[in-house]
Amino acid sequence: MTRRPTIFLCTMIACCSLMIGSQAAQAADREKLLSDPGVYATFAAFKVDPEWWQLEKGARDAAVAAVKDVVRKHGEHVAIETYLLRGLSEHADLLFRTHATDMMHNQSFLVDLMGTTFGTHLVNTSTFNGMTKKATYVPNFPDETKAALKTPVDPGSKPYAIVIPIRKDAAWWLMSQETRTRLMKEHTDAALPYLKTVKRKLYHSNGLDDVDFITYFETENLADFNSLILALQQVKENQHNRRFGNPTLLGTVHSLDEVLDLLSR
Ligand code: HEM
Numbered sequence: 001m002t003r004r005p006t007i008f009l010c011t012m013i014a015c016c017s018l019m020i021g022s023q024a025a026q027a028a029d030r031e032k033l034l035s036d037p038g039v040y041a042t043f044a045a046f047k048v049d050p051e052w053w054q055l056e057k058g059a060r061d062a063a064v065a066a067v068k069d070v071v072r073k074h075g076e077h078v079a080i081e082t083y084l085l086r087g088l089s090e091h092a093d094l095l096f097r098t099h100a101t102d103m104m105h106n107q108s109f110l111v112d113l114m115g116t117t118f119g120t121h122l123v124n125t126s127t128f129n130g131m132t133k134k135a136t137y138v139p140n141f142p143d144e145t146k147a148a149l150k151t152p153v154d155p156g157s158k159p160y161a162i163v164i165p166i167r168k169d170a171a172w173w174l175m176s177q178e179t180r181t182r183l184m185k186e187h188t189d190a191a192l193p194y195l196k197t198v199k200r201k202l203y204h205s206n207g208l209d210d211v212d213f214i215t216y217f218e219t220e221n222l223a224d225f226n227s228l229i230l231a232l233q234q235v236k237e238n239q240h241n242r243r244f245g246n247p248t249l250l251g252t253v254h255s256l257d258e259v260l261d262l263l264s265r
Contacts (some may be wrong), residue, residue: 042128043096043249046122068260079100082259091247151192160220160252160253162249186237203216
């Protein structure tokens with residue numbers, strides 16, 4: 001008689017540890033995708049069309065639930081970050097930043113997303129593709145600069161995200177690696193004071209898009225970010241930026257549930 005509850009309890013414990021184990025494995029993958037070189041990223045910005053707001057609340061709730069299913073379905077291969085741009089940008093209401101070891105996984109997620117009822121109300125206003133790489137210039141920087149670059153970003157929430165696509169001019173790519181390293185050292189020296197308050201990530205887009213780089217930042221301090229851009233506009237490397245932004249996307253970092261909640265009210 002007493003064996004049944006014991007078996008039930010053991011089964012529950014086994015199931016729970018399996019679930020915790022698989023969640024940990026997924027979280028670990030996400031960490032890797034967000035930090036490894038050789039990872040493909042897609043930034044897809046959307047506007048919500050006016051008809052979406054005419055839908056009844058029940059229909060909007062069902063549509064939002066279907067989006068969550070799509071995100072869950074692709075969670076195994078794709079790390080999906082969401083941002084609210086509405087109110088801060090005329091270009092878009094929301095932004096997805098996806099990372100995967102294969103660009104096709106990003107595409108597959110976005111195609112499924114656009115196929116949902118919510119997706120049919122989304123107008124894709126810009127998309128940027130890029131990949132992460134090991135540092136090109138840092139290995140040839142002096143040791144003190146390398147050490148300074150290891151300064152950790154201050155802990156705490158960074159509610160703002162900024163995406164700036166950049167295209168360099170032909171003269172930049174024609175320069176020797178040595179000259180570019182010297183100019184990037186100047187860029188780095190000007191930017192170092194902002195390491196603690198601005199978290200950054202660089203994506204290489206040559207051949208994958210019309211731009212050369214997608215630069216991505218998170219910060220709590222927009223005044224610092226503004227000063228950082230001004231400092232970088234004063235170094236010679238800036239003369240080689242043929243396109244800077246256009247668009248610059250400024251938004252706030254939110255979980256998918258928060259973004260969908262805000263857009264389905
Ligand atoms: C905390 C602020 C920043 C620091 C410390 C910083 C530092 C660096 C470093 C060390 C590199 C060289 C990476 C390598 O070796 O491959 C680099 C590259 C680059 N940074 Fe920054 N940066 C900062 C902010 C910015 C900002 C605000 C922008 C423009 C919006 C920017 C645009 C770029 C671009 C386009 C490259 C790639 C250049 C190339 O490979 O030709 N950076 N940055």
